[in-house]
Amino acid sequence: MSYETIIWEQSGAVGRLTLNRPRTLNAWTAQFGRELKQAVEGEAAHASVRALLITGAGRGFSSGADLKAGFDPAEDGMPDIRKELHEIYHPAIAGIRRLPKPVVAAVNGPAVGIGCSLALACDLVMAAETAFFGLAFVNVGLMPDGGSTALVPPAVGKARAFQMALLGERVPAPQALEWGLVNWVHPDERLMPEAEELVRRLAAGPTRSYASSKQALNNFLYGDLDAQLDLEAELQHALGRTKDFLEGAAAFVEKREPSFSGA
Numbered sequence: 001m002s003y004e005t006i007i008w009e010q011s012g013a014v015g016r017l018t019l020n021r022p023r024t025l026n027a028w029t030a031q032f033g034r035e036l037k038q039a040v041e042g043e044a045a046h047a048s049v050r051a052l053l054i055t056g057a058g059r060g061f062s063s064g065a066d067l068k069a070g071f072d073p074a075e076d077g078m079p080d081i082r083k084e085l086h087e088i089y090h091p092a093i094a095g096i097r098r099l100p101k102p103v104v105a106a107v108n109g110p111a112v113g114i115g116c117s118l119a120l121a122c123d124l125v126m127a128a129e130t131a132f133f134g135l136a137f138v139n140v141g142l143m144p145d146g147g148s149t150a151l152v153p154p155a156v157g158k159a160r161a162f163q164m165a166l167l168g169e170r171v172p173a174p175q176a177l178e179w180g181l182v183n184w185v186h187p188d189e190r191l192m193p194e195a196e197e198l199v200r201r202l203a204a205g206p207t208r209s210y211a212s213s214k215q216a217l218n219n220f221l222y223g224d225l226d227a228q229l230d231l232e233a234e235l236q237h238a239l240g241r242t243k244d245f246l247e248g249a250a251a252f253v254e255k256r257e258p259s260f261s262g263a
Contacts, residue, residue, distance in 0.1 A: 001042065005032040007057070008043050013050035013203035014196075015043065022058025027066035028114055033088035040095040051203035052099065053195055054122060055106040064113020064136060067249050071240070082237035085145060089114060090229045093147045096121045097218055097225060100211035102202040106195035107131045107173075107182070117146025120155065123214060124198070125182040127173040128191040133181055138168040140248030141260060142239050145232040147225060154221045155180045 001008075007018040017039055019026035026032075044052050056062055071079035096103050096118075105111075105122035112134045119125055119133070127133075135144045135152070144152070144165050153161040156179045164171065173185045186194050202210070218225070239245050243263045251258035 001038065003035045003039065006035045006039055008039050010043070010049060013048065014199050015049040015052045017044065017052060017054045019056040019062055024066055025060035025063035025110060026056045026115065027063045028089065029066045029069045030072065030084060030088060033084065033092060037088060037092040037095065040092050044099060050101055050207045051199045052101060052103045053106060053199040054103065055195065056108055060109030061107040061111040061131065062115025062118060063110050064115045067140065067252050079240040081240040082233045085233040085236060089146060090233065093117060093121045094225060094229060100214065101207055102210050104195060104199050106191055108191055112136045114146040117148040117151065120151040120181065121147060126184045126186060126191060126195050127176060127182045128188040129173055129185055130188055131173045133171045133176050134168060135164045136168045138166060140252050141242060141244035143235055145236050147229055149232060150222050150225055150228040
């Protein structure tokens with residue numbers, strides 16, 4: 001299948017999925033989400049792929065949702081965030097967690113919002129020294145989604161999970177390594193060679209052993225991920241109807257500080 005917003009490549013048993021909207025730092029749109037979901041559930045799931053690498057084209061991994069593109073409207077005329085999360089975004093995240101093979105993220109630059117969720121959904125995470133992570137949803141009046149309310153707490157603990165969710169601050173790569181968000185940090189020029197070496201090693205390893213480990217760890221760490229994704233979708237959909245979200249989104253597009261009212 002040909003794609004416009006992602007690049008799919010396979011070399012032997014290694015699959016490579018490159019997020020490919022570099023002018024927007026690989027921000028998510030509905031088309032992007034559909035193509036990512038298709039690649040995860042289609043090509044990446046094929047038995048010939050024994051390990052998967054996910055990275056971003058250009059200067060970043062993913063800057064999160066493309067607020068300039070917006071969301072399709074629901075019946076009330078407000079953003080139908082629930083539908084997009086249920087049908088497009090969350091299936092890609094859950095699909096990565098359920099793939100019975102190792103998934104490696106090579107984070108080059110920002111991994112923010114649902115871009116951060118996508119990186120953390122991978123089994124092993126490498127970051128460039130200049131990369132950073134952030135649950136920046138709060139900066140536009142929203143809450144973390146993409147499964148990040150399930151993925152972040154086991155990695156960093158309660159205190160840091162609340163700090164990331166409520167303050168929306170950048171977590172630079174060295175700090176992300178200290179906190180347990182990532183496995184390795186490499187000089188920028190070494191990121192992709194190191195990631196390629198790791199994914200080739202995994203592709204040559206005991207695939208069924210990896211799959212069983214992943215299934216057991218998923219069960220213990222994330223419990224009912226589907227229920228958590230459903231809860232995020234409901235809460236996010238309600239926030240999409242608040243004055244604070246409308247103000248936050250407008251401020252983001254206009255490149256100014258938002259003025260939140262709490263409504």
